[in-house]
Amino acid sequence: MLKYTMRREIITIGENGKVHIPTTPVWMSACEIATLFGVFSGKVSSHIKSILKEGLLREDEVMRTLSFKGGVVDIYNIEMITVLSFRFASLQANSFRKWIIRKLTEKKKTSPPLFVYYKKEGWYN
Numbered sequence: 001m002l003k004y005t006m007r008r009e010i011i012t013i014g015e016n017g018k019v020h021i022p023t024t025p026v027w028m029s030a031c032e033i034a035t036l037f038g039v040f041s042g043k044v045s046s047h048i049k050s051i052l053k054e055g056l057l058r059e060d061e062v063m064r065t066l067s068f069k070g071g072v073v074d075i076y077n078i079e080m081i082t083v084l085s086f087r088f089a090s091l092q093a094n095s096f097r098k099w100i101i102r103k104l105t106e107k108k109k110t111s112p113p114l115f116v117y118y119k120k121e122g123w124y125n
Contacts, residue, residue, distance in 0.1 A: 008066075011036055011081065013092050019099040027064060027075040036081075038090040047087045048080065056083060 009022035010032050030048065034041040052059050062080040065072050076084075085096045 008075065011078075011096075013095050017091070017095040017098075019096055021078075026078045026081065027066070028081060029066075029073050029075050033076065033081060033084060037085065037088050037093040037096070039088050039093075043088070044084065047084055048076065051080070051083055051087075 008027035009024045010028050011022075011026055012020045013036060014020070028036065030044040031041045034044045037044075051057055057080055062077050064075050064077075066075050082096075082100060085093045085100070087093075
């Protein structure tokens, strides 16, 4: 188990079901994940153990141990949080799953192509 001191952010879901994911790395404790999904932290911990035991995710890739004054806490990245969202039937977990699926399936906005034509007299756009 590695110990890290890091800057981290958490995901939030508003009362309207709107998901907010910060631009900085997301790392959340089991208690924070439980609050996010509206479930008990014991259930989160149980599912985390199950996910790792089943080999769905690797502990060294999705978990860090955060040191703080008075102790340590295990924190989990967005990959673990995403897998956990499919283990719960709460409204918050459902909102998160819908957000993930929408982000994966939305069409990307692209800039129109820019054509540049060159003649002997010079460049033209």
